[in-house]
Structure formats: structure tokens, C-alpha cells
Amino acid sequence: MLNYPTISHTTDILRPTQVEINLPRLAANYRAIQAHAAPAAVMPILKANAYGHGLVEVARLMQSLGAPYLGVAFLEEGILLREAGITIPILVLGGIIGNQIPLFLAHDLTLTASSVDKLGQIEAAARAMGVRAKVHLKIDTGMERIGVHYYSAGPLLEASLACDHFQVEGIFSHFANADAADQSYSQLQLDRFHGVLDFYAARGLPPPPLRHIANSAAIAGFPASHLDMVRAGILLYGVYPSADVPRTIAVRPALSWKSRVVYFKVVQPGHPVSYGSTWQSDHPVRVVTVPVGYGDGYFRAMSGRAEVIIRGQRYPVVGRVCMDQIMVNIEWATAYNGDEVILIGQAEDGAAITVEELAEWAGTIPWEILTNVNTRVPRVFVEAQGVGGGAGEQG
Numbered sequence: 420m421l422n423y424p425t426i427s428h429t430t431d432i433l434r435p436t437q438v439e440i441n442l443p444r445l446a447a448n449y450r451a452i453q454a455h456a457a458p459a460a461v462m463p464i465l466k467a468n469a470y471g472h473g474l475v476e477v478a479r480l481m482q483s484l485g486a487p488y489l490g491v492a493f494l495e496e497g498i499l500l501r502e503a504g505i506t507i508p509i510l511v512l513g514g515i516i517g518n519q520i521p522l523f524l525a526h527d528l529t530l531t532a533s534s535v536d537k538l539g540q541i542e543a544a545a546r547a548m549g550v551r552a553k554v555h556l557k558i559d560t561g562m563e564r565i566g567v568h569y570y571s572a573g574p575l576l577e578a579s580l581a582c583d584h585f586q587v588e589g590i591f592s593h594f595a596n597a598d599a600a601d602q603s604y605s606q607l608q609l610d611r612f613h614g615v616l617d618f619y620a621a622r623g624l625p626p627p628p629l630r631h632i633a634n635s636a637a638i639a640g641f642p643a644s645h646l647d648m649v650r651a652g653i654l655l656y657g658v659y660p661s662a663d664v665p666r667t668i669a670v671r672p673a674l675s676w677k678s679r680v681v682y683f684k685v686v687q688p689g690h691p692v693s694y695g696s697t698w699q700s701d702h703p704v705r706v707v708t709v710p711v712g713y714g715d716g717y718f719r720a721m722s723g724r725a726e727v728i729i730r731g732q733r734y735p736v737v738g739r740v741c742m743d744q745i746m747v748n749i750e751w752a753t754a755y756n757g758d759e760v761i762l763i764g765q766a767e768d769g770a771a772i773t774v775e776e777l778a779e780w781a782g783t784i785p786w787e788i789l790t791n792v793n794t795r796v797p798r799v800f801v802e803a804q805g806v807g808g809g810a811g812e813q814g
């Protein structure tokens with residue numbers, strides 16, 4: 420994928436469609452989660468370009484705030500962070516593919532070990548390279564994704580005790596339904612995890628120092644699951660996982676998505692707008708064109724449902740979302756070329772459009788909206804408190 424420029428402060432030379440990341444808000448969210456989860460440590464989860472917020476910039480911020488660990492999905496994300504000078508521990512949460520192990524070790528990335536076989540490969544590679552690998556064991560307690568099943572974890576834990584060239588620094592699992600109103604499945608998963616950890620007590624051994632299972636939903640709504648460390652994803656970015664998760668932590672959205680009016684016209688009745696001619700007005704209306712589309716991650720599925728804010732007012736996107744442009748019906752209101760258009764975020768007078776609304780319009784979840792604002796959209800990083808801003812208060 421092309422890498423479009425990532426810069427701070429200067430917005431003039433970029434296309435008018437931009438994502439604005441409010442770094443002080445991200446910092447405040449991290450601190451709020453930390454205060455809530457203490458004494459458990461917080462591992463910020465930065466996979467998928469830090470949920471669209473900018474992998475390296477968010478990592479630098481988290482490192483400066485004293486985050487003890489970072490979590491990413493793939494080896495490549497970990498290597499990018501090391502090449503950018505990030506020095507704190509990084510856990511790669513996903514599975515190890517093929518012969519990647521030497522690359523993990525060369526970049527001092529912590530591996531997720533989910534089978535006796537993988538553990539053996541890690542041991543062999545570390546011995547050959549003369550290094551000591553850092554490993555977190557992955558237990559599947561009810562997600563059926565990766566990890567050794569809780570009911571057959573014994574051999575993996577047994578094998579992990581014979582570690583000459585690796586250090587078992589952690590053991591973890593992952594919730595499948597922590598954002599649901601009914602916490603019984605999460606409780607079952609936590610009980611299964613504790614059952615696995617009994618292995619250590621039964622042998623009079625201490626467990627690995629970092630036991631972790633809680634994602635954002637469990638951080639906010641299931642404190643019994645915090646253990647030694649929690650993995651904060653969407654909540655770090657200021658968005659709650661679902662309406663069912665109790666608002667126990669005051670976080671605010673750090674991402675705004677903005678564009679500008681580039682064209683203004685009057686559309687007469689009988690003259691349909693956009694591909695497929697799916698929408699027309701029965702009276703003359705003013706329609707403005709905005710340079711954003713599904714090629715940026717503004718989903719076509721939102722056609723006929725989405726709204727934007729111009730001059731403090733919400734207006735509907737009419738006709739189909741195109742690859743690079745949308746049309747907005749402002750009825751008979753005033754708008755000029757160059758006027759700001761808020762796609763996600765808050766206007767100065769308080770009107771706001773949230774990530775949750777876009778998810779609703781597109782028939783998806785906030786994670787998918789955030790991770791799909793692609794690299795064609797320049798990121799602008801706001802350093803000062805009170806400038807810019809994401810959508811309204813949460814929590």
C-alpha cells in the first residue's frame with residue numbers, strides 16, 4: 420500500500436480529507452484506564468495501525484507515558500516499531516507463521532507460544548542464535564482461535580518449565596463475549612483460565628509473572644479478570660466496545676475525521692444524484708460534494724444512511740457513496756467551498772458524530788470503522804490540549 424505523508428501541525432499541503440489524532444486525549448485515556456485497572460499493568464494494543472490512529476506515533480506516546488508493554492498482531496508491526504526506535508517490550512499476539520522465529524528474536528519481540536511444537540522451535544532458534552527468547556503462553560478458554568485448549572494445556576506448561584533459552588514471562592487467554600450484557604461466558608472462561616493456572620500451585624511453583632485475559636470490555640466491566648495485566652484496545656482510543664459495557668472509565672474519542680466542501684450546486688427535482696440514480700429530491704435543493712469515499716474507508720454500505728456536520732448542522736449524505744466523493748443535501752442552508760465537513764468528531768457548538776454511529780450506518784462495529792480509515796487519508800497529530808477534538812464525551 421502507498422504510504423501517504425504523516426506530518427504534524429501543517430495541514431495546508433495535504434488533501435482536505437484528514438484524520439486528526441488528539442494525542443493529549445490518548446494520554447488521558449491511558450491514564451484513566453491505568454488508574455481503573457491498578458494494580459494491574461496496562462498493555463496498549465496497537466495492531467492495525469493503532470486502530471487507525473498511527474502505529475509509531477501512538478507507540479511513542481505510550482512509551483513516553485511509561486507503558487510497560489505494547490501489543491501488536493503480527494511480526495511486521497513489531498519490526499516497524501523496533502525500526503522506529505521503540506525499546507519497551509512488545510508482545511506479538513498472533514500466531515507464529517513459518518520460519519519467522521529468528522526475526523522475532525533479532526528484534527527482541529515477545530512470542531506467543533501456543534503449542535509444545537512451537538515452544539520447541541523457539542528453544543532451538545534461541546539456542547542457535549545465542550539469545551534468550553521471551554514467551555507468553557496462549558491458552559484457549561473458549562474463543563477457538565489460537566492457543567492450546569484449557570483442557571489439554573498440561574503438556575505445554577510442563578514443556579515450558581524446561582526452558583534453557585527462553586523465559587516464560589506471561590500466560591494469557593482471550594474473551595469471546597466480554598462486551599455482552601450477560602457475563603456468564605466470560606466468568607466461565609476466567610474460571611477455566613484459573614483452572615489452568617492451578618498447574619503452578621499444584622507444583623509449588625510461582626505462575627508466570629504476567630497473567631492476562633482482559634480486553635477493553637473486561638477492563639471496564641469485569642474487574643475480577645484484571646489479574647497482572649490488561650490489554651487495552653478500543654477503550655484506549657476512547658470508544659466503548661458496546662452499549663452493554665458499563666461506563667466505568669471516563670475516556671474520550673481521540674480521532675476526528677474531517678474534510679471540506681469542494682463543490683456547490685443546486686439540484687433540481689427529477690435529477691437524481693450519484694451512481695444508480697438512487698436518490699432525488701422533489702424540490703430544488705443545494706447539494707455539496709465532499710472529497711471522501713469508500714476508497715478512504717468511508718463505507719459504501721453507509722449510502723443513504725450517513726450524515727455529516729457542516730457549520731454545526733447535521734445533513735444527510737444522499738445517493739451512493741463513491742470511491743472518492745460523497746454528496747450532501749444541505750436543503751437551502753448556506754455552505755461555501757472550503758467549509759469544514761465533520762465525518763467523525765465534534766463541532767465547536769457541540770454537535771457530534773461518533774464512530775458508533777458510522778458503525779451503525781455501515782452495519783458493523785466501531786473497530787472496523789477505525790481500522791479502515793486507510794493510509795490515503797493523512798494523519799495530523801494534535802499535541803496541545805483543547806485543539807481539535809473527537810466526538811462527544813463518553814462515560
Ligand SMILES: *Cc1c(COP(=O)(O)O)cnc(C)c1O
Nearest residue numbers: 464512593634635650651652653
Ligand atoms: C485486539 C485484541 C485485544 C484488544 O481488544 P479490544 O476489545 O479492542 O480492547 C486484546 N487482546 C487480544 C488478544 C486481541 O487480539
